[in-house]
Amino acid sequence: MKTETIDVAYVAGLARLQLTPQEEALFQQQLGNILGYVEQLSAVDTSSVPNDPIDPHLPTNVLRTDEERPSLDREAILANAPKQADHLILMPKIVE
């Protein structure tokens, strides 16, 4: 692990997060400190751990029987949408 400077604006774009220039500058410095701190993990000997560690305590592929059951209330769900009409959630236009 080597210290990298986070390109905050680029990563924020990946995360779909608009930042102000002030936030970018602040996070640049704060996240730099945090990454400096986590650097210590490179000194830990992990040779005894398999390369793709699987958590033995986590169940995988848990299935339940495919039974009909009541779903959530449609009106209550739609009522939470910022914009809606005719039982549809409205979004800004994607194509002109």
Added chain:
Amino acid sequence: MSLATSTIATLRRRLAAKEISPTDIVRDLLARIDSVDPRIQGYLRVNAADALAQAADADTSKPLGGIPIALKDNINQRGEGCTCASRILQGYTAPYDATVVRKLREAGAILLGRTNMDEFAMGSSTEHSAYQKTCNPWNPDCIPGGSSGGSAAVVAANEAIAALGSDTGGSIRQPAALCGCVGLKPTYGRVSRYGLIAFASSLDQIGPFTKTVEDAALLLRVISGHDPMENTSRPVEVPDYTAALPQPIKGLRIGIPKEYFGAGMDPEVQSAVRAAIDWYAAEGAEVVDVSLPHTSAAIAVYYIIATAEASANLARFDGVRYGHRSASAADPLTCYKNSRAEGFGPEVKRRIILGTYVLSSGYYDAYYNRAQKVRQLLRRDFEQAFGKCDIILTPTSPSPAFKFGEKTSDPLQMYLADIYTIAVNLAGVCGLSLPCGFTASGLPIGLQLIGPHFGEAAILQAAHSYETAHDWAARKPELA
């Protein structure tokens, strides 16, 4: 004795004897909330009319019949808001009950109100709430701990009989320690998270805040168990935790990890915890030295794994289906970016960026995969330690409650406040905090007892013996 200051166990006895009614309890609590919450600000919302209606219908023959419980504002309760103390969920109304809420209702509990927290449970002081500052009931200049600071404060200030919170890196145990109540983080898989708004899915657990260990045992039994709606909940039998409480602690092997007693611990915390160890030894417990050699790496591992998971979990808040949508959204991409920019606070943004970064192409192996490997080593540490002891004893927090603003400018300092609690989540084991003394300035000190996977009965039993031999739980904050 006022009803608001009572425990679940006492109220159940008095309800059964028909000395009091659920409505009496709710009225007493509402009066208490009116008188102290303007100063404590532990509640985001109290639905008094609904609580009184629930009290009128309460069946006191049920395990929690007529007992009012407060809920952290990240647990869905049908028909109520669930903001995670974030602007982005302002106006959202939960369309369903979380499994723990359904279980509380089935057990007869009264859902009293919704408590303040760090936004999306990210923080250790509740200062990251977008709505209000919750004060520590023992000193209004101090933080209550976090992220479940509201739940801890309302239980400590006798504004609720008990509460639920969530714990991802210490968010139940640390505020319980700092506010002087009992807080328990169950084993990963013990309690269903269905309906808990996710922060870091491989770490989150829901657990109780109570005034006594006996109450924690009662409440834990109600909320535990397998849930077909939650694939990490485990089909492990739920024992009668209350029945285990009176068992003697003679011969109990208590492990003391040397890594948890190093530099950085407040001397008053150190001496209170040492006194608790001495008490256990005098009572016939076998105190053994154990080692958790990867302890110093735990915070670094946590802030990679938890932020990575948070960046994925919080992607759902995009202004489309629920929550805040930016007024300036002319196209979908701007809608996502601006809604999130306007809706999330600084700590949430910081963690989303860090999490996105450690998962991004070229950095995944160096950060995320490496952290997962070290996490396995931390797990092994606990497995090996539990080969030599039944429970592990540590401080809950390196210091008592700190002042507002003391750690907000340096996120890393805030993260280091979780040094003794974080590894428990990474290993998936259970942990409990209970009061073990007070500082000279009158702030509570917390003792942490850690048990192996599904070992809640052992830590509850050990905590109960300590608690009944000390009168810390009888001390109440002076709130005129």
